[in-house]
Amino acid sequence: MTCSCSDVERLLPELLDGSPEDATVETRLAASKLDAHLKSCPACSDLLSDLKLIASEARQLAATEDPAPRVWVRIAAELRAEGLIREPAPMRPIIVPTSPGRRWTSVAWWLAPVAAVLLAAGSYVVSHKPAPQVAKKQAPETAPAAQTPATSPAPVVTATSSSSGHASAPEQLAQKSAPPARLAAPAAESEPSAPDSSTEDQQFLSAVSTLAPSMRASYENQLQAVNADIRETQAYVNQNPGDVDARQHLMDAYQQKALLYQIALDRIQ
Amino acid sequence: MTDPKKGITEREAIEQAQQGREAAFETLYHLHKRRVYSLCLRMVSNPAQAEDLAQEAFLQLFRKIGTFRGESAFSTWLHRMTVNVVLMQLRKKGLPVVSLEETLEADNEAPRKEFGTKDVRLTGSVDRLQLQRAIDRLPPGYKTVFVLHDVEGFEHNEIAQMVGCSIGNSKSQLHKARLKLRDYLKFMRAEKAKTG
Numbered sequence: 001m002t003c004s005c006s007d008v009e010r011l012l013p014e015l016l017d018g019s020p021e022d023a024t025v026e027t028r029l030a031a032s033k034l035d036a037h038l039k040s041c042p043a044c045s046d047l048l049s050d051l052k053l054i055a056s057e058a059r060q061l062a063a064t065e066d067p068a069p070r071v072w073v074r075i076a077a078e079l080r081a082e083g084l085i086r087e088p089a090p091m092r093p094i095i096v097p098t099s100p101g102r103r104w105t106s107v108a109w110w111l112a113p114v115a116a117v118l119l120a121a122g123s124y125v126v127s128h129k130p131a132p133q134v135a136k137k138q139a140p141e142t143a144p145a146a147q148t149p150a151t152s153p154a155p156v157v158t159a160t161s162s163s164s165g166h167a168s169a170p171e172q173l174a175q176k177s178a179p180p181a182r183l184a185a186p187a188a189e190s191e192p193s194a195p196d197s198s199t200e201d202q203q204f205l206s207a208v209s210t211l212a213p214s215m216r217a218s219y220e221n222q223l224q225a226v227n228a229d230i231r232e233t234q235a236y237v238n239q240n241p242g243d244v245d246a247r248q249h250l251m252d253a254y255q256q257k258a259l260l261y262q263i264a265l266d267r268i269q
Numbered sequence: 270m271t272d273p274k275k276g277i278t279e280r281e282a283i284e285q286a287q288q289g290r291e292a293a294f295e296t297l298y299h300l301h302k303r304r305v306y307s308l309c310l311r312m313v314s315n316p317a318q319a320e321d322l323a324q325e326a327f328l329q330l331f332r333k334i335g336t337f338r339g340e341s342a343f344s345t346w347l348h349r350m351t352v353n354v355v356l357m358q359l360r361k362k363g364l365p366v367v368s369l370e371e372t373l374e375a376d377n378e379a380p381r382k383e384f385g386t387k388d389v390r391l392t393g394s395v396d397r398l399q400l401q402r403a404i405d406r407l408p409p410g411y412k413t414v415f416v417l418h419d420v421e422g423f424e425h426n427e428i429a430q431m432v433g434c435s436i437g438n439s440k441s442q443l444h445k446a447r448l449k450l451r452d453y454l455k456f457m458r459a460e461k462a463k464t465g
Contacts (some may be wrong), residue, residue: 007285013444050391051447057395058419069304075327086289
């Protein structure tokens with residue numbers, strides 16, 4: 001006696017998920033009858049194949065998505081606030097003696113000031129009407145910090161590094177105490193522009209190239225995405241200067257990019 | 270499991286996290302973030318919500334890390350905690366974790382299987398993006414069981430315990446979820462063929 005299509009419907013869950021050890025005598029008998037039916041019924045055979053395919057493909061969906069970098073930032077902040085992290089925040093020296101194992105420091109220190117500039121630029125576009133033609137003229141002023149290290153140290157790290165003793169040479173101390181020329185007057189008379197992304201992004205990519213391949217790819221993707229967001233939103237804001245939501249979105253995008261730089265700095269250190 | 274960048278094992282990271290070292294917490298986060306975030310995203314189909322849930326799952330884990338003694342696998346502990354965080358959120362929002370109605374519903378509500386008739390097969394391959402979209406369309410009750418079983422690999426007895434239903438109920442919901450997915454995927458394939 002063979003089974004019918006409705007028997008297949010009833011037995012399919014057991015066939016797909018039941019382990020052979022758990023199978024009852026009835027199920028085993030039914031399974032053998034079922035085999036005969038499947039050979040003669042293309043519809044039931046196709047159904048079984050499709051459901052097996054869906055179940056197997058679903059496994060490929062596990063662990064495929066990366067959370068945004070901000071998730072770790074928020075977790076770390078909460079852990080600190082709750083006292084679960086019981087060590088001081090890591091020092092961020094501006095100038096670290098170069099050694100073979102720490103070559104990255106000479107590449108990465110510029111990330112903090114760049115992040116600050118991005119935030120300043122983001123703040124500016126939210127609070128001022130855009131003037132793209134002026135912004136283009138100002139682009140050289142935000143040349144990469146790495147090209148002028150002596151005059152633009154990272155203000156956010158100067159206080160900690162000056163007391164940390166990482167830089168002992170007099171000229172290094174002098175560099176640290178020098179005012180951050182570019183950042184000291186971020187909203188001068190002329191309009192500040194977003195950093196020259198092509199150059200600074202190259203430096204960012206160069207800095208993260210020291211990381212593990214998966215981590216590097218993640219940073220590259222994030223940078224690509226946030227740049228695309230900034231471009232699109234900037235274009236929209238230029239056409240719709242009165243759109244407050246769009247300006248806020250643009251600010252968020254700049255903040256996201258600044259955060260990305262900051263996270264990269266933390267990770268590389 | 271070893272963090273490729275820092276070169277420390279998960280066990281070492283757990284011990285150091287128990288002493289409050291930030292780098293150890295971060296190592297554990299990076300080792301498991303994909304799995305945790307992906308699980309949250311599959312369950313709620315909303316990236317912003319998924320981020321919040323992943324954050325909450327890690328925070329709950331890190332708050333209790335002092336009690337972890339290694340009797341069970343760390344990843345198992347974390348993933349169960351993640352599931353609980355997500356299910357709690359679904360319950361708070363009034364979404365059915367597992368739907369009694371869906372289990373008892375008449376066959377006319379279930380996807381039509383057209384037994385005994387010629388049917389279009391999925392022809393041996395399923396696009397990942399399409400499958401994800403189809404999962405997003407599943408009713409919450411079906412989605413929960415499908416994600417936990419077929420994506421995350423939990424057994425029916427574990428799912429039954431976590432979501433608070435019978436094993437039979439879990440099996441039934443899974444089967445109906447797969448049938449619905451098959452219909453969605455075939456529909457998407459047909460739409461795609463029409464448009465392009």
